[in-house]
Amino acid sequence: MVSPPRRRQGGVSYLGLLFAVALAGIGLAGTGALWSLESRREKEKELLFIGEEYRRAIASYYDKGPNGVREYPEKLENLLRDTRFPMPVHHLRRLYRDPLTNSPDWELIRLQGRISGVASRADGKPVKSAGFAARQEGFEGAASYRDWRFTHDPGAAAAAPAGTQGAPTGTPER
Numbered sequence: 001m002v003s004p005p006r007r008r009q010g011g012v013s014y015l016g017l018l019f020a021v022a023l024a025g026i027g028l029a030g031t032g033a034l035w036s037l038e039s040r041r042e043k044e045k046e047l048l049f050i051g052e053e054y055r056r057a058i059a060s061y062y063d064k065g066p067n068g069v070r071e072y073p074e075k076l077e078n079l080l081r082d083t084r085f086p087m088p089v090h091h092l093r094r095l096y097r098d099p100l101t102n103s104p105d106w107e108l109i110r111l112q113g114r115i116s117g118v119a120s121r122a123d124g125k126p127v128k129s130a131g132f133a134a135r136q137e138g139f140e141g142a143a144s145y146r147d148w149r150f151t152h153d154p155g156a157a158a159a160a161p162a163g164t165q166g167a168p169t170g171t172p173e174r
Contacts, residue, residue, distance in 0.1 A: 037127065040124075040127050041127055041128070043099045043100050044100075044126060044127060044128050046099040047098070047099050047100055047120055047145065047148065048136070048148075050096040050098075050099065051118065051119075051120075051148065051150035052135075052150060053092065053096065054076075054079075054092070054096070054106075054117070054118045054150050055117065055118075055135075055150040055151065055152055057079040057091040057092035058072060058073065058079065058091075058115065058116065058117065058151075058152045059152040060091040061073050061078065061079055061082060061091045062152055062154060063154075064082075064089065064091075065084065066084050066085060070154065071114060072111060072112075072114035072115050072116050072152070073114060073115050074113075074114055074115070075115070076095055076106070076108075076115065076118075077095070079091045079092040079095075080092055080093075080094070080095065098120050098121065098122065100120050100122035100124070100145055101120065101121055101122050103121070105121060106118040106119065106120070106121070107119040107120065107121050107146065109149055109151050116151050116152055116153075117149055117150050117151025117152060118149075118150050118151075119145075119146055119147075119148060119149045119150065120145040120146060120148060121146065122144075122145040122146070123144055123145070123146065124144065124145055125143060125144060126139075126142055126144075126145055126148070129141055129142070136148075
């Protein structure tokens with residue numbers, strides 16, 4: 001007995017499956033790149049918020065010195081519990097981690113040996129390059145996150161409108 005001829009339809013289904021897997025891979029790669037960019041943007045927003053919290057706390061510590069003595073804190077922990085007063089003052093609720101490095105190790109910007117600001121130790125190039133708040137105008141076009149320096153400048157604060165801070169000053173501590 002002679003067997004009937006076989007059809008070759010199995011290869012078409014296999015080819016369709018390979019095509020579907022390739023399309024899914026391309027779609028996932030695009031989604032991953034988009035997710036990565038959005039994640040960096042969120043971390044930048046968090047860094048801007050935390051940096052401003054440190055700037056505000058340092059300004060509060062400086063401005064509220066006892067007997068009119070204005071000085072910056074010697075260490076970040078002094079922002080949590082300012083013991084220069086009979087009742088300790090809390091300028092900051094907690095010490096924040098750098099959202100870009102996930103480390104509590106900030107680059108400390110010192111002026112006359114005391115902390116006048118903080119900066120991230122991350123080396124990456126910021127996604128955000130324009131549209132900053134007035135107190136962050138020096139951040140535009142920054143080559144690195146290290147250039148986003150959150151400092152208190154008492155001279156600029158007196159000359160600036162209420163609610164803004166001046167350009168960064170001081171030297172970073174390495």
